[in-house]
Amino acid sequence: MQQPPQGEYIYTMEFSGQMCMSKCALVFIIILFFMVPVAAQTTPPPWSWNTYSGTSQWMVTITEDQSGCGGGVTTTQSSVSIQHNLTSAVMGDIGHGPATGTFISGNILHIPGRTVSDPPGSSTLSAYDIFFTTDCSAFTGKYSWDYTGPDTVGACTGTTSFSGTNSQGCPGSNEVTPVVSPTPVDYYASMLAGPHAELLNYLPLCDERDRLQHDIDVFNAASNLNYRLTGKYLDEPPDITQDRALLNQDKDKIKTMGSEIENGYQMVLVKDPNNFQANWDMAQLKKSEGQLAVGIGYAKTALNNNVAGNEADAIKRDFAEGNNLDDYPSPGNSNFVATIGNNLPSASQNVYGTSLPQTSTEPSLLSNLWNFEIYVSPNTAVKDGNLVNQMVYSR
Amino acid sequence: MTAMFLSGLVLLTLFAGCVSNSPNSASQNAIVQEQSAFIAAAKNCTDTTVTITDAVGTFRYTSSDNCVFTKTLVRLNQSEMQKMKTMLEGKNMTCLYTKGNFDPRLVTSLVGGIEYCSGDLKDDITNLMLFT
Numbered sequence: 001m002q003q004p005p006q007g008e009y010i011y012t013m014e015f016s017g018q019m020c021m022s023k024c025a026l027v028f029i030i031i032l033f034f035m036v037p038v039a040a041q042t043t044p045p046p047w048s049w050n051t052y053s054g055t056s057q058w059m060v061t062i063t064e065d066q067s068g069c070g071g072g073v074t075t076t077q078s079s080v081s082i083q084h085n086l087t088s089a090v091m092g093d094i095g096h097g098p099a100t101g102t103f104i105s106g107n108i109l110h111i112p113g114r115t116v117s118d119p120p121g122s123s124t125l126s127a128y129d130i131f132f133t134t135d136c137s138a139f140t141g142k143y144s145w146d147y148t149g150p151d152t153v154g155a156c157t158g159t160t161s162f163s164g165t166n167s168q169g170c171p172g173s174n175e176v177t178p179v180v181s182p183t184p185v186d187y188y189a190s191m192l193a194g195p196h197a198e199l200l201n202y203l204p205l206c207d208e209r210d211r212l213q214h215d216i217d218v219f220n221a222a223s224n225l226n227y228r229l230t231g232k233y234l235d236e237p238p239d240i241t242q243d244r245a246l247l248n249q250d251k252d253k254i255k256t257m258g259s260e261i262e263n264g265y266q267m268v269l270v271k272d273p274n275n276f277q278a279n280w281d282m283a284q285l286k287k288s289e290g291q292l293a294v295g296i297g298y299a300k301t302a303l304n305n306n307v308a309g310n311e312a313d314a315i316k317r318d319f320a321e322g323n324n325l326d327d328y329p330s331p332g333n334s335n336f337v338a339t340i341g342n343n344l345p346s347a348s349q350n351v352y353g354t355s356l357p358q359t360s361t362e363p364s365l366l367s368n369l370w371n372f373e374i375y376v377s378p379n380t381a382v383k384d385g386n387l388v389n390q391m392v393y394s395r
Numbered sequence: 396m397t398a399m400f401l402s403g404l405v406l407l408t409l410f411a412g413c414v415s416n417s418p419n420s421a422s423q424n425a426i427v428q429e430q431s432a433f434i435a436a437a438k439n440c441t442d443t444t445v446t447i448t449d450a451v452g453t454f455r456y457t458s459s460d461n462c463v464f465t466k467t468l469v470r471l472n473q474s475e476m477q478k479m480k481t482m483l484e485g486k487n488m489t490c491l492y493t494k495g496n497f498d499p500r501l502v503t504s505l506v507g508g509i510e511y512c513s514g515d516l517k518d519d520i521t522n523l524m525l526f527t
Contacts, residue, residue, distance in 0.1 A: 217491055221463070221491065225461045225462075324481065336451060336472075336475055339451050
């Protein structure tokens with residue numbers, strides 16, 4: 001039998017291979033044509049948290065290393081929510097109170113450093129980033145903290161690391177739920193949660209500052225008196241020297257915290273200049289900074305805007321209940337209150353930002369309201385929990 | 396005619412004298428004098444205590460030789476409602492000042508100068524100022 005020419009055979013073989021390969025490729029392409037859409041349906045596009053407004057819920061594992069403070073390493077779990085407002089967010093408490101941050105990219109939330117009350121002392125937290133996965137299933141972060149306090153621990157350093165998981169997927173990835181626009185109150189309440197929490201840490205620091213200053217002033221007065229009587233100043237006791245050092249520390253912390261808190265409130269005031277809580281809290285903040293005219297301006301804006309009717313009534317009702325009065329006293333039923341009213345100079349026309357008259361030698365209403373305080377009875381629940389909660393702002 | 400005129404003048408003078416020497420006016424003068432005396436002592440950081448009753452109630456004012464002023468509401472006027480008395484009576488406030496710089500309004504007014512004081516009395520007064 002004659003063998004076919006080698007070349008022909010080879011040619012035939014090659015042609016057959018190409019035909020096979022073409023068919024295989026076609027099949028592969030057809031398969032891909034069906035697979036890719038299926039794959040697209042089962043793999044969601046990457047998510048960016050900085051485009052979301054709303055609340056996300058997480059199960060967070062928190063590991064706190066207190067070995068530098070004579071303690072151990074503890075791990076706990078808790079349910080934590082995050083309030084999102086596009087490029088900013090407030091993470092719920094994972095050990096040092098709520099934290100407000102800004103997204104520096106789609107899924108990296110930057111929390112700036114801050115100092116928080118950590119009774120009996122305080123802790124200065126480092127800045128840190130929280131990294132979220134693009135499928136919304138997890139996040140992780142870690143920060144260090146420096147504790148200082150009057151207890152036996154004194155000063156020490158530790159770390160807190162945390163990771164959160166979420167089995168719900170990205171917002172809107174499950175059933176389609178009707179989009180309900182948050183009411184303005186809800187919207188601003190979520191923005192105010194962070195700075196308000198910071199303010200509640202800040203105000204006790206101001207109280208401590210004022211107490212230390214008072215103690216130093218009392219000593220100085222006694223020392224000056226001694227000088228007048230004997231020609232000699234008193235020797236400064238160690239606790240006064242310590243008070244001076246602590247006072248300087250507090251002043252530095254207050255300066256840093258104050259500006260961060262104010263930035264948080266200004267984000268709301270830019271959009272809602274008459275927001276009651278933002279104005280009222282800013283009034284407290286400015287008062288604590290000694291800016292009485294500006295503080296009173298915020299207070300009057302809070303009290304005089306249309307929304308304040310209910311809040312003002314709540315404050316009055318709370319004051320009355322806290323002091324066992326039937327009603328908030330008025331000039332009509334109290335000689336004492338009538339006298340207060342008579343003692344107050346006539347109010348100037350003050351609106352937010354208006355300066356006091358430079359030529360006036362009489363204290364204006366603003367000056368006399370310098371020490372406005374709001375007392376909230378611990379036994380009374382104020383109807384709007386974000387408004388004036390059960391904290392005493394007294395000095 | 397002249398006699399009638401003179402009689403009227405005498406009566407008018409007597410009447411004016413009676414008015415000027417009425418109990419209210421006399422007591423008001425006494426209050427002012429007591430306040431002035433205390434203010435002068437306080438300015439000098441002199442150790443002194445005085446209790447003065449005015450239209451609001453009875454206040455005890457104390458200044459010390461290290462320039463610390465204390466104002467105590469001892470008793471409110473009888474016309475004040477009982478719950479206000481319960482709330483306010485006995486409360487005080489303390490104010491530090493420097494020699495020669497005592498604010499007289501701390502004595503002559505309920506609200507003047509209290510921004511630099513501390514204490515329950517000050518807290519209540521400022522809360523009552525807020526909506527007045």
